[in-house]
Amino acid sequence: MTVRVHDGRVTDVQLRIYEPPRFFEALLRGRAWTEPPDITARICGICPIAYQTSACQALEDACGATVDEPLQDLRRLLYCGEWISSHVLHVYLLHAPDFLGYDSAIAMAADHRDVVERGLRLRKAGTDLLTLVGGRESHPVNVRVGGFYRAPTRRELDTLRPQLEQARHDALETVRLVAGFDFPDFTQDVVLVALSDPDRYAIERGRLASTAGLAAPVSSFGEHVTEHHVAHSNALHADLDGGTFAVGPMARFALNFDQLSPVAREAAVLADIGPDCRNPFRSIVIRSVETLYAIDEALRLIDAYERPERPFVPIEPRAATGHGATEAPRGILYHRYTIGDDGLLTDGVIVPPTSQNQRSIEEDLARFVQARLDMDDDALQWACEQAIRNYDPCISCATHFLDLTIERT
Amino acid sequence: MTVRVFGLGHRDRGDDAVGLLIADHLEPRVPPGVVVRRVHGSLLELLDAWHPADAVVVVDAVRAPAPTGDVIRFDAAAGPLPRGAMGGGTHDASLVDAIELARVLGRMPAHLVVYGVVGERFGVGDPMSVPVRDAAGTLTARIVGDVAGRTGR
Numbered sequence: 001m002t003v004r005v006h007d008g009r010v011t012d013v014q015l016r017i018y019e020p021p022r023f024f025e026a027l028l029r030g031r032a033w034t035e036p037p038d039i040t041a042r043i044c045g046i047c048p049i050a051y052q053t054s055a056c057q058a059l060e061d062a063c064g065a066t067v068d069e070p071l072q073d074l075r076r077l078l079y080c081g082e083w084i085s086s087h088v089l090h091v092y093l094l095h096a097p098d099f100l101g102y103d104s105a106i107a108m109a110a111d112h113r114d115v116v117e118r119g120l121r122l123r124k125a126g127t128d129l130l131t132l133v134g135g136r137e138s139h140p141v142n143v144r145v146g147g148f149y150r151a152p153t154r155r156e157l158d159t160l161r162p163q164l165e166q167a168r169h170d171a172l173e174t175v176r177l178v179a180g181f182d183f184p185d186f187t188q189d190v191v192l193v194a195l196s197d198p199d200r201y202a203i204e205r206g207r208l209a210s211t212a213g214l215a216a217p218v219s220s221f222g223e224h225v226t227e228h229h230v231a232h233s234n235a236l237h238a239d240l241d242g243g244t245f246a247v248g249p250m251a252r253f254a255l256n257f258d259q260l261s262p263v264a265r266e267a268a269v270l271a272d273i274g275p276d277c278r279n280p281f282r283s284i285v286i287r288s289v290e291t292l293y294a295i296d297e298a299l300r301l302i303d304a305y306e307r308p309e310r311p312f313v314p315i316e317p318r319a320a321t322g323h324g325a326t327e328a329p330r331g332i333l334y335h336r337y338t339i340g341d342d343g344l345l346t347d348g349v350i351v352p353p354t355s356q357n358q359r360s361i362e363e364d365l366a367r368f369v370q371a372r373l374d375m376d377d378d379a380l381q382w383a384c385e386q387a388i389r390n391y392d393p394c395i396s397c398a399t400h401f402l403d404l405t406i407e408r409t
Numbered sequence: 410m411t412v413r414v415f416g417l418g419h420r421d422r423g424d425d426a427v428g429l430l431i432a433d434h435l436e437p438r439v440p441p442g443v444v445v446r447r448v449h450g451s452l453l454e455l456l457d458a459w460h461p462a463d464a465v466v467v468v469d470a471v472r473a474p475a476p477t478g479d480v481i482r483f484d485a486a487a488g489p490l491p492r493g494a495m496g497g498g499t500h501d502a503s504l505v506d507a508i509e510l511a512r513v514l515g516r517m518p519a520h521l522v523v524y525g526v527v528g529e530r531f532g533v534g535d536p537m538s539v540p541v542r543d544a545a546g547t548l549t550a551r552i553v554g555d556v557a558g559r560t561g562r
Contacts, residue, residue: 109513138450
């Protein structure tokens with residue numbers, strides 16, 4: 001990260017991501033229309049379900065197919081597992097150590113053993129759900145266009161219930177814990193964008209919505225969101241109708257708060273956080289409330305579960321373009337595919353949440369650093385890492401990843 | 410005491426598959442009751458997969474300034490592994506992180522030996538290098554001996 005300071009004013013912040021492009025969109029061209037869920041799941045080890053679900057949705061859209069409601073519910077249940085495991089990994093192992101003043105979760109565990117044990121227990125509830133419905137925890141293998149290869153039995157899902165009930169209790173304790181952290185006084189003033197669904201807190205489907213009044217179908221994503229190459233980074237930067245925007249938990253809270261379950265809403269009230277939150281440092285509280293919601297929702301879906309008559313809807317390919325978007329733990333994940341006459345893909349576009357947030361991250365950092373120029377460079381570097389981790393980007397997984405250069409003139 | 414052997418790695422990443430290959434070789438050669446598992450996902454799962462009374466062997470590929478195919482042995486129960494000894498995952502806890510977290514939480518097995526096989530090719534689709542493939546055979550025999558020493562069979 002390079003910060004340029006002239007006469008005591010931050011004039012530029014550049015977050016340089018060196019990880020090379022992986023060309024997933026290019027390698028999808030010429031592949032069979034059924035392959036994106038498995039290929040794109042490999043893009044991320046933390047949120048493969050997001051990739052699989054957005055891909056399925058886009059391909060089903062292209063083929064004009066509608067997936068049975070019980071299968072949609074099963075997708076949502078699987079997605080809840082990913083939200084739980086991803087959010088808990090972030091909250092307990094990556095971000096909480098920042099707030100409690102530790103170098104790492106290992107250092108934190110020495111003083112807060114019960115806290116870390118709770119985090120591991122919670123995460124396992126999520127990964128066990130992923131394993132049962134998805135076939136395995138990492139890059140699940142049970143998802144296909146039109147539904148699943150195999151739908152679990154009611155009895156299999158019932159085995160998760162005691163663990164999820166314990167997890168609901170643990171998640172409530174998590175909200176209490178993180179609500180007590182000290183948060184820097186910092187607010188963000190950008191448009192927030194999330195999916196929105198009139199029937200439920202949007203996770204596995206929805207329409208585009210924003211705090212600036214956007215209400216549009218997912219198929220219009222490309223008309224509003226544009227990705228750009230920037231000279232200083234290999235990560236693409238995106239804008240929304242030319243302006244900076246952010247996706248993720250704070251956006252979901254802002255737009256869909258009223259659709260949280262009663263227990264999650266009550267926990268939010270106890271944590272003194274609501275849809276008006278604009279402090280990205282408090283995203284850890286929102287993630288904790290969303291973890292509670294995902295557990296509560298998983299239990300509701302298991303209660304209502306009846307094994308679908310068929311595990312997938314048979315779909316015939318057709319030459320067309322389709323769009324899909326879901327709420328990955330980090331925010332909207334958009335896919336677009338074009339299928340040719342021969343059933344092979346002629347085009348694929350994937351816009352992950354991290355690229356949508358890049359511009360917002362840099363703008364946050366500029367204002368954050370401006371107010372902290374009196375800090376020594378080591379302390380400032382640590383504070384900036386914490387600020388970047390507010391967005392839970394993939395690059396935050398390494399605990400100490402930042403090389404901070406401040407150029408003062 | 411249960412003996413558990415965990416092979417770590419990725420089948421499609423050249424030498425990184427060596428832990429899984431050794432697990433494949435071991436499975437038909439160890440006595441009944443010895444658990445052999447392949448770990449593809451989060452290494453934090455190890456904390457739940459082993460128990461305090463167990464004797465555990467973990468095998469993974471490593472990058473190290475040593476000849477390809479060399480085997481490095483760590484007695485992880487005796488003390489912390491050198492940081493960076495076993496590389497790290499890009500999305501989750503590394504093996505060193507998982508072991509040190511287990512140590513802090515009091516969730517270490519009674520015996521924990523980690524074998525690192527020095528690799529040179531880790532790209533997607535790379536074939537396994539010949540020295541690593543040879544090391545897999547030698548190390549399998551060594552672990553069979555370790556297991557026999559623990560189980561008396």
